[in-house]
Amino acid sequence: MKEVRLMKGNEAIAEGVIRAGCDGYFGYPITPQSEVMEYLFANKTKERTGMIVLQAESEIASIHMVYGGAASGKRVMTSSSSPGISLMQEGISFMAGTELPCLLMNCVRGGPGLGTIQPSQSDYFQAVKGGGHGDYKMIVLAPASVQEMYDFAKLGFELAFKHRIQVMVLSDGAIGQMMEKVELDEQVPRWTDEEIVKLHPWAATGKTPDRKRNIITSLDLNPVKQEIINRNLQKKFKHIEETEVRFEKIMCDDAEYLFVAYGSSSRICQKAVALGRAKGIKVGLLRPITLFPYPTKELAKLAKQVKGMLSVEMSAGQMVEDVRLSVNGAVPVEHYGRLGGIIPAPDEVLNVLEEKFIKEKLLCKTH
Amino acid sequence: MQDTLTNEEICKPENMVYHRTALLTEAPLSYCPGCGHGTAHRLIMEVIEEMKMQANTIGVAPVGCSVLAYDFMDIDMQQAAHGRAPAVATGIKRLYPDKFVFTYQGDGDLAAIGTCETIHACNRGENITIFFVNNGIYGMTGGQMAPTTLPGMKTATSPFGRDVETMGHPLKITELIANLPGTYFVTRQSVHTPANVRKAKKAIEKAIQYQKLNKGLNFVEIVSNCNSGWKMTPLESNKWMEENMFPFYPLGDIKVPK
Amino acid sequence: MATVKGRIVVDTERCKGCQLCAPVCKEGTIAMSKNLNSKGYQFATSINDDCTGCINCALVCPDGAITVYRVKLN
Structure with a gap:
């Protein structure tokens, strides 16, 4: 029988990422989702699975730490709430341009501006239509229960690596704060560095003599090449539209x-x-x-x-x-x-x- | 007889005493003639080659003239958003504590838009190495005023000279971060003369070696020229750098391990 | 009589004619060629046999365009 616990939504996704074999969480406190990082620290992830948790100096820094970690083939994530997610758009766009997998959670609060800390769904456009600059999409998962907050951690990482894409769990203050029972899975082991080299040959893990150097960049000054890159991105989004719809x-x-x-x-x-x-x-x-x-x-x-x-x-x-x-x-x-x-x-x-x-x-x- | 050695007799592989490191790619450098970036790239790659660290190194390129650094360095690299390289390097290093992780940044990138990331990476004592090329100007965007532009210095956005009353003062970010407990080795070098190149290489060696100690962030500033932005010939710009930049940004070690 | 003999070989296509190498050569061996490379730069060239292979020119060359050879004379 599965282990069952009474948890807050924000705690459930935190437990979910630990058990999904997450390697690193980089975040910045913001209501109503600070429990995610608090839970990770309280659960001594470093000792439990080796997972790194770091409180960054800003949401901007935390998303770029995620960008760095993702480039090296690790399972990395951050979470925030609306104003913080706005700050992260730069880094998300860079990850879209470099096709890096990561998990993001937006515990949406009312806006615009500082707005309120109460639940809202006013960041739909930002999450679904791109958010940052450039033509790109993320996979957006919308949990309706604490169980789904937990489940979408693992699903999110699976989809992120399957398609080399950013996956956002679009939650809100109600789902994040409420408590429900959650059925927990067995721990998924974190990848070893050797496994990462095999599984993700694109990752920047240090150039070995057997391969060319791996470069993670979204820049191509040749417009013909840049158009091809962008068209390939669109093909990927189209493929996702055909294969990953859930309702x-x-x-x-x-x-x-x-x-x-x-x-x-x-x-x-x-x-x-x-x-x-x-x-x-x-x-x-x-x-x-x-x-x-x-x-x-x-x-x-x-x-x-x-x-x-x-x-x-x-x-x-x-x-x-x-x-x-x-x-x-x-x-x-x-x-x-x-x-x-x-x-x-x-x-x-x-x-x-x-x-x-x-x-x-x-x-x-x-x- | 010895005096009349032919070119062929001298230019044999066994007589070669200097050649560009194999860790620089064949791609021609995109920098202006005489720009110090090329020398700085070469020294870093020479040290990584000599220390046999290619397979263990991950570099982070900035936004600025050196945005394409990954085209020239034959190592795994990631291109960061403007100013965010220290955060990107933090993410990599925290997940790969045994790799050598460095950023290569200019003064606009590191000391203006990326000040927050720079200071906090230094203050946390991230075990990364930062190579900071300071030429007092935004080169790639066409010579605008940088945080490091000297008082009175003319740029595209201070066409009558930097007026500190309205445009603020040049930022000595290297002295600033040297005061933080998280930095381990902080030095300021230049690469415009053979002697300075030799000193800079030694500093780069230390900044790479020290990362293995896990004692904090190692920081090498290289005061350099921007002859295009300064509107001078390469030789004139190096002279101007000696006369104007060095008095404000004096060369030498600022923080050395005890 | 010099106890060492040196030679430089300039990768004339990499050279951008910045001239930083010429003044650091103590022997006055380097000057800019009158010819242009394919990019239109006057490249560095050796104008006499006085090179000692000290590598000063290669150290300051931003483009890594100079290879230096040196032989010791008996």
């Missing part, structure tokens, strides 16, 4: 109306589905687990079945753009969001669905 469907088989929501909002919507079904409304929920790649095809299929979709996000309406692109006008798509760190209630969300789609339709029929 969960709840009560969708006979659904006439659909909530689309990820992370914390999807938990609210799951309850709203139950409330709606109790009232006789055939409503379902599509929960994207990967935000990039987005479950576009699944939404396009559902658009042929349902009468309307409501994208529920704790933002002014960011993911709703991807929902609309997915259904391409086939079905009305509306947005409902709370801002500034407020989590909507299930009945509130259901009321919006009813008002936007069902009551308006009834009014139309009576006139």
